[in-house]
Amino acid sequence: MPPTPDETAAVTATGLVRAYGDSLVINRLSLRIPCGEFVALLGESGCGKTTLLRALAGLDTIQAGRIDAPRRPAVVFQEHRLLPWLSVWQNVALGLKGEAPRAKAEAALTEVGLGSRLDDWPRTLSGGQAQRVALARALVQEPRLLLLDEPFAALDALTRIKMHHLVRRLVAKHRPGVLLVTHDVGEAISLADRILVMREGAIASEYTVSDQPDARELHSVLLEELGVAAGEPVH
Numbered sequence: 001m002p003p004t005p006d007e008t009a010a011v012t013a014t015g016l017v018r019a020y021g022d023s024l025v026i027n028r029l030s031l032r033i034p035c036g037e038f039v040a041l042l043g044e045s046g047c048g049k050t051t052l053l054r055a056l057a058g059l060d061t062i063q064a065g066r067i068d069a070p071r072r073p074a075v076v077f078q079e080h081r082l083l084p085w086l087s088v089w090q091n092v093a094l095g096l097k098g099e100a101p102r103a104k105a106e107a108a109l110t111e112v113g114l115g116s117r118l119d120d121w122p123r124t125l126s127g128g129q130a131q132r133v134a135l136a137r138a139l140v141q142e143p144r145l146l147l148l149d150e151p152f153a154a155l156d157a158l159t160r161i162k163m164h165h166l167v168r169r170l171v172a173k174h175r176p177g178v179l180l181v182t183h184d185v186g187e188a189i190s191l192a193d194r195i196l197v198m199r200e201g202a203i204a205s206e207y208t209v210s211d212q213p214d215a216r217e218l219h220s221v222l223l224e225e226l227g228v229a230a231g232e233p234v235h
């Protein structure tokens with residue numbers, strides 16, 4: 001059974017609009033993610049998933065609509081985006097306010113299994129380890145909303161599965177609302193409580209994963225939604 005989402009909203013977005021020139025990428029899109037709920041966002045390439053995520057993160061402007069997020073969202077991207085001139089713990093502590101930043105960074109790094117790498121440089125980490133640092137850097141902020149923009153896409157299959165387990169465990173413990181942008185239908189089904197499909201700038205359909213008796217059937221339905229016959233790659 002998935003955890004019951006908390007009542008408090010991690011984010012509520014209403015009537016969002018974003019155009020680039022004449023091209024309307026987000027068209028009166030609304031969504032609400034309660035704290036504790038893991039939501040995956042699927043959609044064909046170029047449909048506006050990253051644009052939406054950047055808007056929710058406050059990294060991009062919207063032209064109409066409203067975003068209510070009680071606390072600043074944290075974001076993990078496909079690339080780790082660690083600063084090479086700062087050590088691992090300094091990267092995690094960057095942006096932390098208050099006392100004992102090293103101790104807080106250490107606690108977060110221990111949670112992702114990197115408590116022994118505090119003083120190392122980012123360039124000495126593997127791709128999976130660097131993504132774990134990026135995850136620690138996001139979670140140390142205690143966000144209500146965690147935005148994940150294909151954070152596992154560049155990892156090898158085994159590392160990706162380990163990251164899935166880690167993220168699931170950390171989300172169950174800290175209970176932020178999560179929005180995961182992914183191209184991987186299997187990843188969406190295995191991680192998310194709810195899957196949103198974006199089309200023509202809005203949420204075209206949604207699936208509550210626990211309501212679906214057959215994961216394989218849901219997989220086929222989602223591939224069809226994405227315009228892919230079963231067996232073909234999404235890209």
Ligand SMILES: Nc1ncnc2c1ncn2[C@@H]1O[C@H](COP(=O)(O)OP(=O)(O)OP(=O)(O)O)[C@@H](O)[C@H]1O
Pocket residue numbers: 020025043044045046047048049050051052
């Ligand atoms: N800065 C920009 N200037 C102009 N057009 C942009 C800009 N950023 C995105 N777009 C356009 O907006 C549309 C949506 O892009 P976006 O990156 O949000 O899609 P996506 O669903 O995340 O794609 P993908 O799955 O391939 O990553 C695309 O047509 C893209 O060309």
